[in-house]
Amino acid sequence: RDVDGVRRFQLNLRPGRTEFLPGKRAATWGVNGPHLGPTLRASRGDRVEMRVINGLPESTTLHWHGVRVPAEADGGPHQIIGPYGMWVPEWTIDQPAASAWYHPHPHGRTELHIYRGIAGMFLIDAPDAPDALPRAYGVDDIPLIIQDRTFRADGSLDEAALYQDRFGFEGQTVLVNGTYRPLLRVGAARVRFRLLNASSARVYQVGFTDGRRFHLIATDVGLLAAPLEVDRVQLSPGERAEVLVDFAAGDRVTLNSLGEQPKNTAGDGKADGKDDLDLLAIAAAGRLTRAGRMPSRLSADPMIEPPPGARVRTFVLGHHDINGKIMDMGRIDEVVPAGSTEIWEIRNESFAHNFHIHGVAFSVLDVNGAPPPGHLRGLKDTVLVPRAGTVRVAVTFSEWSDPVRPYMFHCHFLRHEDLGMMGQFVVV
Numbered sequence: 142r143d144v145d146g147v148r149r150f151q152l153n154l155r156p157g158r159t160e161f162l163p164g165k166r167a168a169t170w171g172v173n174g175p176h177l178g179p180t181l182r183a184s185r186g187d188r189v190e191m192r193v194i195n196g197l198p199e200s201t202t203l204h205w206h207g208v209r210v211p212a213e214a215d216g217g218p219h220q221i222i223g224p225y226g227m228w229v230p231e232w233t234i235d236q237p238a239a240s241a242w243y244h245p246h247p248h249g250r251t252e253l254h255i256y257r258g259i260a261g262m263f264l265i266d267a268p269d270a271p272d273a274l275p276r277a278y279g280v281d282d283i284p285l286i287i288q289d290r291t292f293r294a295d296g297s298l299d300e301a302a303l304y305q306d307r308f309g310f311e312g313q314t315v316l317v318n319g320t321y322r323p324l325l326r327v328g329a330a331r332v333r334f335r336l337l338n339a340s341s342a343r344v345y346q347v348g349f350t351d352g353r354r355f356h357l358i359a360t361d362v363g364l365l366a367a368p369l370e371v372d373r374v375q376l377s378p379g380e381r382a383e384v385l386v387d388f389a390a391g392d393r394v395t396l397n398s399l400g401e402q403p404k405n406t407a408g409d410g411k412a413d414g415k416d417d418l419d420l421l422a423i424a425a426a427g428r429l430t431r432a433g434r435m436p437s438r439l440s441a442d443p444m445i446e447p448p449p450g451a452r453v454r455t456f457v458l459g460h461h462d463i464n465g466k467i468m469d470m471g472r473i474d475e476v477v478p479a480g481s482t483e484i485w486e487i488r489n490e491s492f493a494h495n496f497h498i499h500g501v502a503f504s505v506l507d508v509n510g511a512p513p514p515g516h517l518r519g520l521k522d523t524v525l526v527p528r529a530g531t532v533r534v535a536v537t538f539s540e541w542s543d544p545v546r547p548y549m550f551h552c553h554f555l556r557h558e559d560l561g562m563m564g565q566f567v568v569v
């Protein structure tokens with residue numbers, strides 16, 4: 142934080158080289174380093190300035206996914222930073238505590254730029270988070286960025302593999318925080334993991350090899366009302382979850398993902414649809430720092446109530462289109478009043494898709510007409526829409542009006558997004 146009270150961040154996007162497979166090097170991109178980027182952290186009320194310097198040989202953008210920002214600071218496809226150019230957005234953080242993230246968003250190239258390694262976490266602190274939650278970064282509060290990759294025999298990233306089918310890419314290897322075959326040693330009896338699915342198209346069902354139960358405490362952009370005991374959490378591309386996991390001294394366990402991929406159940410993948418993967422080996426120390434009390438309440442108001450007579454807009458998801466249209470940078474699809482709360486009804490008439498809205502938080506009102514399951518009862522910015530299913534969400538839009546610069550809504554399966562499964566709205 143500078144003398145003028147502004148918190149300044151400098152983000153240098155640059156090419157580098159990374160050793161994923163032992164003894165082999167791959168060309169990668171990163172932020173302030175060769176691969177991935179630093180965890181950004183700011184508190185509600187902070188004025189932040191992001192100095193983004195593009196040291197890459199091509200144009201890109203940097204989007205703050207899950208962060209409430211004015212449209213001009215959003216980093217969507219309109220805020221292009223040319224090669225060796227700079228972009229310096231500034232805004233005041235004003236939202237509940239959240240695990241947001243950042244990634245490039247150049248139209249048609251988002252998947253490739255994330256695949257090469259531009260992504261990182263953006264943690265927002267706010268007074269609404271109870272003190273009893275683990276909060277020692279890297280000690281008992283640990284971000285886990287989950288991404289799948291395919292490597293060539295020489296250890297380089299296989300980029301051609303991204304484009305082998307129109308549904309999307311599932312890599313042969315899963316990295317956590319950019320690490321191949323990761324091992325985490327924990328020294329605390331209770332650890333908070335901030336899980337982020339930063340993959341192209343894979344949906345993870347995250348849990349543990351020994352089936353242990355744990356507590357879900359937050360969804361994409363906010364805490365739940367109370368911890369929810371679960372044994373798996375589902376994460377589609379772009380989604381986050383915060384969980385509290387208890388360990389005993391000497392525990393050896395692996396974080397894994399079990400289950401089916403929507404791609405496969407759509408009939409164009411592996412016959413049995415199975416997709417079981419190990420994500421992260423965990424070894425607990427012989428002595429662990431004791432866990433505090435599990436907070437019984439987390440957030441006083443985790444849901445958005447739509448006002449009576451709220452405007453309803455309908456979005457029909459086709460194969461790679463929304464309402465029969467594909468993305469046109471010059472077309473505004475929706476005009477929304479600043480500060481309003483609306484109901485967006487998202488109907489999926491195709492295979493699996495999810496739906497992400499920029500610059501907002503939303504609540505899931507129902508899934509196929511039924512009240513949302515517990516794990517969807519926190520603030521979200523991205524939601525999986527089941528095949529042939531309907532999800533209704535209550536969305537509150539920002540107070541920043543800008544009739545010219547749009548925000549995006551889109552499917553976060555990155556191949557779909559790049560193929561144009563995206564639309565634009567302005568807030569006025």
Ligand code: C2O
Binds near residue numbers: 244246
């Ligand atoms: Cu995470 Cu428009 O994206």
Ligand code: CU
Binds near residue numbers: 204205499
């Ligand atoms: Cu976003």
Ligand code: CU
Binds near residue numbers: 494495558
């Ligand atoms: Cu999609």
